[in-house]
Amino acid sequence: MDGEMKYKLIALDLDGTLLNDDHDISEQTMETVIEVSKQGAEIIVCTGRGPQNSIPFMEKMGLMGYVISHNGAATAKVETREIIHQFSMDHGALTPYIEYCREKDIHFDVNTAFEMFVESVENLKVEVRSMYENFLTLPFNLPAWTDLKDPIVKFTMFGEPAQLDEAYKEFSTWTSDLNMLRSGEYFIDLMDKEASKGNALKQFAIKRGIQQEEILAIGNYHNDITMLTYAGKGIAMDNSPIEVKAAADEITLSNNEDGVHVALLKHCLS
Missing domain, CATH: 3.40.50.1000 (HAD superfamily/HAD-like)
Structure with missing residues (x-):
């Protein structure tokens, strides 16, 4: 050498x-x-x-x-x-996950390569807002799917570890083409299966x-x-x-x- x-x-x-x-x-x-x-x-x-x-x-x-x-x-x-x-995702595949998050009050965001969207920037809980500040990022309000200019690459849920453990277990029983990952104790990410x-x-x-x-x-x-x-x-x-x-x-x-x-x-x- x-x-x-x-x-x-x-x-x-x-x-x-x-x-x-x-x-x-x-x-x-x-x-x-x-x-x-x-x-x-x-x-x-x-x-x-x-x-x-x-x-x-x-x-x-x-x-x-x-x-x-x-x-x-x-x-x-x-x-x-x-x-x-x-690797882009079909937004239709996210519908059941979004419904689950709304029902269980789990925060989520939708990401294109360069932008991040949440349901309501104004109504972010304090702990969610500070998490985004830690990650040096500022989300926008999610427009209608048809108004998103760029492909969706990632869907992220943010919540308490126990709550996410339960969600992860539940999702593991679903039939889905998406790749699901725990990317941190407080996060579950969904992406295209190749990603x-x-x-x-x-x-x-x-x-x-x-x-x-x-x-x-x-x-x-x-x-x-x-x-x-x-x-x-x-x-x-x-x-x-x-x-x-x-x-x-x-x-x-x-x-x-x-x-x-x-x-x-x-x-x-x-």
């Missing part, structure tokens, strides 16, 4: 992985990610967030390239904000001519499992649920202890 890096593509999840619990990247982790990029590896962010609230983290690190957003449903170019690939972080990463790597064994992926939640298992090396954060740790090749420190820095130091810079 004449100094050439083994991993050509580094896929990083944001929340709970690259970001600490204050939703920020620590100085140390940021410096390490930038150094790995300087050494020639391509950094790609793979997140459940949309491009508009994930691209700023790439820009903050001074990195160009791409983000895989909405759990793999939309891949966007950092410099131009252009969507280079997306996943692993699948988006695979399409991206093929386009780039990068082999599976040249990919390193780091994540911390159920929506990261497809990406961790696809990558040549999948690393779970110490703050991951047990199933995520089981799917990974190894475990690094938590997101509050610079786990990404530690993993990159070991595999890319030592």
Whole structure:
């Protein structure tokens, strides 16, 4: 290995992985990610967030390239904000889920690649509003389906973990073509059945001519499992649920202890 890096593509999840619990990247982790990029590896962010609230983290690190957003449903170019690939959903398939959410008073939003819609911005509960503020995002009021200019890529429910556990169980008995994911303790996401972080990463790597064994992926939640298992090396954060740790090749420190820095130091810079 004449100094050439083994991993050509580094896929990083944001929340709970690259970001600490204050939703920020620590100085140390940021410096390490930038150094790995300087050494020639391509950094790609793979997140459940949309491009508009994930691209700023790439820009903050001074990195160009791409983000895989909405759990793999939309891949966007950092410099131009252009969507280079997306998996769109049929809004008709969402009807039973919307009815369930209304009946059980579970908050939901509908996402196109760049915009997020809720039933009523004015009537958002305090905890819902602060969740959006944490994610640096501002929803709009949902228009009629026919007035949506762009395809829907993701439907998200936000609620108490116990309430969502129950919903997840219920939905698992439904016949549906959608991909359902717990993307966080307080979230359930629905997407096109082809959409996943692993699948988006695979399409991206093929386009780039990068082999599976040249990919390193780091994540911390159920929506990261497809990406961790696809990558040549999948690393779970110490703050991951047990199933995520089981799917990974190894475990690094938590997101509050610079786990990404530690993993990159070991595999890319030592």
